[in-house]
Amino acid sequence: MANITSILKEDRRFEPPRAFAERAHVGDLAAYHAAYRESLEAPDEFWGRIANAFRWTKPWTEVLDWSAAPFARWFVGGETNITDNCLDRHLATARRDKIAILWEGEPGDVRVFTYAELHREVCRFANALTRLGITKGDTIVLYMPMVPELAIAMLAAARIGATHSVIFGGFSATAVRDRVNDCGAKIIVTADGGYRRGQVVPLKAAVDEALLAGCPTVERVVVLSRTKTETAWVTGRDVHWADAVAGVSTDCAPVAVDSEHPLFVLYTSGTTGKPKGVVHTTGGYMVGTAYTSKLVFDLRDDDVYWCMADIGWVTGHSYVVYGPLANGATTFMYEGAPNFPEPDRFWKMIAKHRVSIFYTAPTAIRAFMRWGDAWPSQHDLSSLRLLGTVGEPINPEAWIWYRQKIGGERCPIVDTWWQTETGAIMISPLPGATPTKPGSATLPLPGIVPEVVDKDGHAVPDGSGGFLVIRRPWPSMLRTIHGDPERYQKQYWSQIAGAYFTGDGARCDADGYFWIMGRIDDVINVAGHRLGTMEIESALVAHPAVAEAAVVGRPDELKGQGIVAFVTLCAGRSVSQSNGAAQKMADELKSHVAKEIGAIARPDEIRFTDALPKTRSGKIMRRLLGDIAANRGTTGDTTTLEDLSVLAKLREQDEE
Ligand code: PRX
Secondary structure (H helix, E strand, O other): OHHHHHHHHOOOOEOOOHHHHHHOOOOOHHHHHHHHHHHHHOHHHHHHHHHOOOOOOEOOOEEEEOOOOOOOEEEEOOEEOHHHHHHHHHHOOHHHHOEEEEEEOOOOOEEEEEHHHHHHHHHHHHHHHHHOOOOOOOEEEEEOOOOHHHHHHHHHHHHOOOEEEEOOOOEOHHHHHHHHHHHOOOEEEEEOOEEEOOEEEOHHHHHHHHHHHHOOOOOEEEEEOOOOOOOOOOOOOEEEHHHHHOOOOOOOOOOOEEOOOEEEEEEEOOOOOOOEEEEEEOHHHHHHHHHHHHHHOOOOOOOEEEEOOOOOOHHHHHHHHHHHHHOOOEEEEEOOOOOOOOOOHHHHHHHHHOOOEEEEOHHHHHHHHHHOOHHHHOOOOOOOOEEEEEOOOOOHHHHHHHHHHHOOOOOOEEEEEOOOOOOOOOEOOOOOOOOEOOOOOEOEOOOOOEEEEOOOOOEOOOOOEEEEEEOOOOOOOOOEEOOOHHHHHHHHHOOOOOOEEEEEEEEEOOOOOEEEEEEOOOEEEEOOEEEEHHHHHHHHHOOOOEEEEEEEEEEEOOOEEEEEEEEEEOOOOOOOOOOOHHHHHHHHHHHHHHHHOEHHHOOOEEEEEOOOOEOOOOOEOHHHHHHHHHHOOOOOOOOOOEOOHHHHHHHHHHHO
């Protein structure tokens, strides 16, 4: 550690390694600046040229229509199909027999799909969907483990102009029901189960429970057999994946859709109790994810690229599936946990498959650090040439460890800042061009205009903290919130006039480098997973014993943030410390939240209080609660009934 501390003290910059820069798509800072300048001065030419590298069945007439801002239309009037660009386009080239998807299951099974094979499987499932009654404009939900069929199903939907909505396999039946009903899905594609840490995650059972609770739009459930687990079966509704594809043709012409045709809806947590369905469309998303994949990951034809995100999150959509495939890359997918059967599983797979680019989250890096250097050091990681991180601010210690122990001091690190809403990476080093500073996402990508502002929208001086906003529209931006355009407008484009409001705090240094400080709204980031505090509060108050709840994040060494819930119980339900009733109730409430949302939202700590501290106008004093939560460790009795009213009185003026 002494070594790491001294490096940090020097506030070091790391220049792109010369050997890397020499072969990179963008090989020096001047080239980056030139591209950035052009993207601002002549955005239509800039984006138009990038988009022209794709196949369009009908050319667009205008790059951007911003006349109905904040509702954007990109590549106006153009028609394309993203799977034509991710698959068919490569078939006439040497990439035809190149590996598109290389997959390893948690038990160790390996499957490989060349571009030609992936194309065939996508066509087959697209035809199966058609046979099940899906047509252009319909929505299908995918609730699956990390198996190749998940990517195949997404691409199959896109091929016939259906919109997909992937729900992360860790979400509960209640969460599935809410999302299915919000997007009005006609079909759910799921699996009997998936493997995680040696256990079977029962996905079909959760779908059955969701449907039992009421999902009136769902007509059919397609079930992939992954774990060979027995599941309940509803005849006429449920169909095995194998039967769905039996006898269908492997030819399926891509259906041309408008640039603005919705490709997917992905639910993410916001500042209310209800997750929002972020809508991404076709043309701009394709251009944005493909362009950023190529630049940030410096993708080359001989790379084996591994983004470890689950496809249930936006990172998996953009950087496991669409971005890499649009570039004709080999994308590696892994089904299970990083520490199964041992904490060196990732390093073993990197050595085995000769992975050259590895993209993960700071939480995972901190877990690897905790598990010890001996695990990676046993393996040959010399195939790696580039490392990436995403999802939360990375602490410089983790950054340096990643560089030394995984990257062998040889690999550049790209710390990529973006969001579900942005669709693609916004701020990141270009690995052959941008000097890096541990903890900073560095500079905006071409076409992206971020700024740190005060609450009136004025730029703050270098080094000062403020709100991170984006000044101009960009191709892969979200277009709306499904079914709630008003919320889209209000949430993202009204807080600072004329700018996209990210919800993040940041500062910009004298070199123009961005340092993301984390969320400034009621969203918390737990192990790189985004959760709304209101969402967890809604789950808590749905429990019959709970009168009121306030949820805050507190710093957590491993997960970035942990979840602390302050709870007031209903009259007559109060719990006493003496007989362990408080602990029992706390455990019950934690399980209740896990059932309502999913295990990722399970509070780390429940603290009972007689009343929640509020300002005179009735606002819960979250800052006070956050301070209280942060000052108390996880040890000791965490459920003590506390009297927050005195503190609240002391702090009231401060909050109002
Ligand atoms: O707070 C920022 C944090 O993650 C949020 C977006 O979460 P989500 O939509 O789930 O997408 C995660 C993957 C793109 C942001 O508002 N965040 C993401 N990347 C970084 C980050 N914070 C700091 N540094 C990053 N590189």
